Amino acid sequence: MENSSSDDDSDTLSEGSDLQLFSEHEFSSDTDSDDDTQQTESSMEPDSQQTEATDDDFWSYDLHPVDIAPFTEQYLHINDNQAQAPAGSPNYDRLHKIRPLIDMTRGNFQKFYKPGKCQSIDEGMIRYKGHHYAQQYTPGKPIKRGLKIWMRCEQSGYTNDYRVYLGKHDSMCGPSLGERVVKHLCKPLKWKGHHVFFDRYFTSIPLLQTLESYGVYGCGTIMANRKGFPSQLKNPHLPERGDAEQMQHNNLVATVWNDAKPVHIASTTSDPLGDGPAQRRKTIVHYHTSLSHFDLLTI
Template identity: 30%
Template sequence: MDEHQIENLLDEFEDEIWGGNSDDDLDLDENKNDENECSDNTDTEQSSADDSDTELQNSCSDISYHESDDDLPLTLRNKYFIGKDGTKWARRPPNQRVRTSKVNIVVEKPGVIGDAKNANCIVDAWNLFFTNNIIENIVACTNIFIQVNIRSKFGRESDARFTTVQEMKALFGVLYIIGALKNGHRSTKDMWSSDGCNIDILKCAMSEKRFLFLLRCIRFDDIRGREERKKLDKMTHIRKVFDDFTMNCKKSYALSKYVTLDEKLQSFRGRCPFRQYMPNKPAKYGIKIFALCDSVNCYTSNLEVYVGTQPAGPYSVDNSAASITKHMVNIIYNSGRNVTMDNWFTSIPLADDLLKKKVTIIGTIRKNKREVPPSFASSKNRSVFSSYFGFSNNKTLVSYKANKNKIVILISTMHHDKQIAQVNKEKLKPEIIMDYNRTKSGVDTMDYMTENYTVARTSARWPLTIFYALMNIGGINSQIIYQANTKNKISRLQFLKTLGRELMEEHVQNRITIPAVRIEVKSSIRKYFNVQQLQESRVKASGRCSFCERSKDRKTTKVCTTCIRLICRDHLISVCPDCYASV
């Protein structure tokens, strides 16, 4: 027997099937899409196996070949799995001389970068993402809308007065506090009521009437040129604010080695030219937003709203999965990082293209892809928990039988071997799937965190809905920056309440000097914001007493220290310091 015959004989008996022989069904979540999910109840599952890279090998099982393999020589069939398009996947892994591939060496230290390192208080961390330029732009656009469309509908100009940067920040602070207390769907009448069941701190910033007025009028673009801009961009209503916010996210934090690419659905049921229906999402209807997040702490680094087909022009882009993926991950090109994604994004050509940019991927892949061998998609003649491996040009394809009728297929450019993890006494699972499960939930966790303390309120305006999403994400990102800089661990609830108070502080300090503000409101401001001494000024040195009849025309220079109203000696009440402090 010559060497060639011996090699063929060995190839025929090579053990390519990994896993146990148990036919027991696993507890699966039947509501999840089989092709999107990678594991049988492995979303939060942690392996108790020894993580040493030891290969576990079981007895051979016969492999059922698709009839398309029949025309191939026997030796070629034994060495390769063949895809429908002729792609060859070697059964044996390539020889690895080093443990970590050169393409997986991260050259940038993850963490806070640039000017963000100087943010040592909560509001400063938030200001990294919502800069003064963004807020000034929102204030300017809101005032334009008030001037053009609103003021003519009010009899008094004071009822439709312009807003300021300080008041806009106070509005955002009110929204964060309402979200932190999970009152997003509670009526404003109830929150501003005087029956003892209200949120007392809200009236320090503004009245209920003013709050509703600002939410009605807030705008993110100049309405005077909107119709022309809409001819080029469907999202022109909030394009500048969205792009500026996303840019600030990119330049404030360097992601870790593992990042996640996925989409989130911002709930919205109003009229919108790019509203999506996603039956697998809790909200069903809404605005789809692609997000690139850190798999470790869920920091959001890149965002893109899916707006469908844009008019011809600078905002017309390719909406294919590969194009969107490249646009989302281009900020980590040549960095050695790994991107985890689901089967909507994943394809073999995309894996090759990203590998050239020194970015690896782990992702589920659909069974109907032409590069996938038919035997990888079939569950016949395979034992539960068994795995097939195929290797081709720095790519590893694995087919895992999760239960009796479920096959999961993944592609990885980070793994180049047949490592198997022992999950429990019977269950075995490829290391590729274990790494996928550990890194796939970055966007889902961010989405859960934003919905848990959301600032969003019911609205029929989609630009405001997108801005609510930015506020939620900004709240998470700013907490990550703050904790990284100060090493001060703080709960999300406490962080959001403190952020809301700090955003309101400058405005309420100005508000307490306004004579028209009610006494009880000023008392609340002193109570919640620790205003010890009021720096107040009066326009006139003297004037008519506020309590005397007009016919008396009694002039005075004395004022009430609380409401700053003029008061004569007849209406003056003497109070000792102790009694005044208890008021």
């Protein structure tokens, strides 16, 4: 029985987005048979006359060009190279070939999952050992060579937004790179009361003040020699692990907390009068004599 809605379905697909869905009977290879007759022989089965020809007339010394059909399949192609602006112009995009893919993924990340209260900004590495102008080398990281991605993520690890770092060719490259990365990734969070966390590579006193002026609260470890951090807290006398000392300016709180060594923190999210536990990771090493190996357990 024929499907009376087939015409309507085809119109719907033609008017839809670039990402169309096909059922099994609608998506088939262009080499499939045009009718429903079941074939008893493979379409690649050679002609019996070709395999059985063994006389001298089968071969000839008369040579001529071989008749070969052109190759029609294409490589993965995302963007139109002809639309790329010339090198050196303000509109030149070094990621032009994959820009639609970047825009599509970033848009969907933000469309289908609203960011929670707490966000984290850090770098991620895509392992890559080839040659590329944007390749980064970070000897202290698990992935030492690859492409760097600035990321804003949920506590669950979900990526809300990201930006590919182009090294010396990146428009953000230069002094205060970490500060500019945070500002860029926090633009969609203005006036929503989010709390954003980062490490000392990004943290500065002016950054925390700027974020707060747009309704975004920040917290991060900070290098004690950063401009604006109170000099009284750079080398404090904290005899016991867990001892802390704090100073405050409006909502901006500077803290030094003694762990194995002093840890300096700047924040606009912390209540200096609050009383809460500090959680730290502890690694336990088990040695199995029968198996002759170590197990590391992080709690």
